[in-house]
Amino acid sequence: MGKHIAVAIDGPSGAGKSSIARSAAQELGFVYVDTGAIYRTVSLYIFDRGIDPADRAAVTAALPEIHIDLRYGDGGLQRMFLNGEDVTERIRLPEISMFTSAVSGIPEVRAFLMEMQRSLARERSVIMDGRDIGTVVLPEAQVKIFLTASPEDRARRRWEELRERGTEKTYEDILREVEERDYNDTHRAAAPLRPAEDAVCLDTTGCTFRQSRERILAIIRRHMEA
Numbered sequence: 001m002g003k004h005i006a007v008a009i010d011g012p013s014g015a016g017k018s019s020i021a022r023s024a025a026q027e028l029g030f031v032y033v034d035t036g037a038i039y040r041t042v043s044l045y046i047f048d049r050g051i052d053p054a055d056r057a058a059v060t061a062a063l064p065e066i067h068i069d070l071r072y073g074d075g076g077l078q079r080m081f082l083n084g085e086d087v088t089e090r091i092r093l094p095e096i097s098m099f100t101s102a103v104s105g106i107p108e109v110r111a112f113l114m115e116m117q118r119s120l121a122r123e124r125s126v127i128m129d130g131r132d133i134g135t136v137v138l139p140e141a142q143v144k145i146f147l148t149a150s151p152e153d154r155a156r157r158r159w160e161e162l163r164e165r166g167t168e169k170t171y172e173d174i175l176r177e178v179e180e181r182d183y184n185d186t187h188r189a190a191a192p193l194r195p196a197e198d199a200v201c202l203d204t205t206g207c208t209f210r211q212s213r214e215r216i217l218a219i220i221r222r223h224m225e226a
């Protein structure tokens with residue numbers, strides 16, 4: 001890792017990790033890496049090929065066909081390329097969220113993406129967000145934050161976000177999906193979601209975006225000054 005700083009931010013889906021982490025990275029001049037987007041890109045390929053996400057052997061056999069690129073656009077926005085095609089928008093479709101939860105539980109998929117994630121942190125100072133960054137991908141990260149919020153708070157945020165895009169889904173549907181994904185992510189055998197022993201736990205239930213961002217920046221700055 002050399003002189004670079006690595007900040008690992010882990011936590012359940014919808015806790016606001018990506019928007020807070022991206023904004024904090026911009027403020028500090030770090031690169032923001034959204035690892036969920038990388039898992040979503042692999043899953044999109046599996047989805048498009050019509051492979052059953054529960055078929056571990058078929059998913060594993062398809063991995064060598066996948067080439068992923070990360071590029072950075074305006075405002076540090078991470079754009080995802082799958083075999084040369086920009087899939088940044090498509091990976092956010094709700095069916096891909098559920099599909100990714102299944103695909104990301106396959107150990108071969110996690111191994112396939114490990115070196116890519118580590119090399120991103122080797123090149124520059126990063127804020128990397130995901131589920132197992134502090135525990136598995138970057139166990140030596142100088143700063144580890146475990147960001148959570150109540151399932152109800154996370155479902156409400158997601159519902160508001162989707163409503164702006166014209167979804168028909170009810171809050172109850174979304175809450176059920178949030179709880180289902182939490183269950184999958186925390187109960188899988190391969191790299192389950194859990195805080196690293198040395199992580200600072202931050203619960204943003206009821207916090208505004210600005211408040212959460214300031215709290216994260218304060219934790220990182222405290223480390224940089226130490």
Ligand code: DC
Pocket residue numbers: 013014035036037039040097100101102104105129130131132133181185
């Ligand atoms: O953060 P997100 O909602 O975009 O993540 C999508 C899925 O990918 C989620 O179900 C968990 C999985 N994921 C993972 O297993 N490991 C990571 N480092 C990041 C995401």
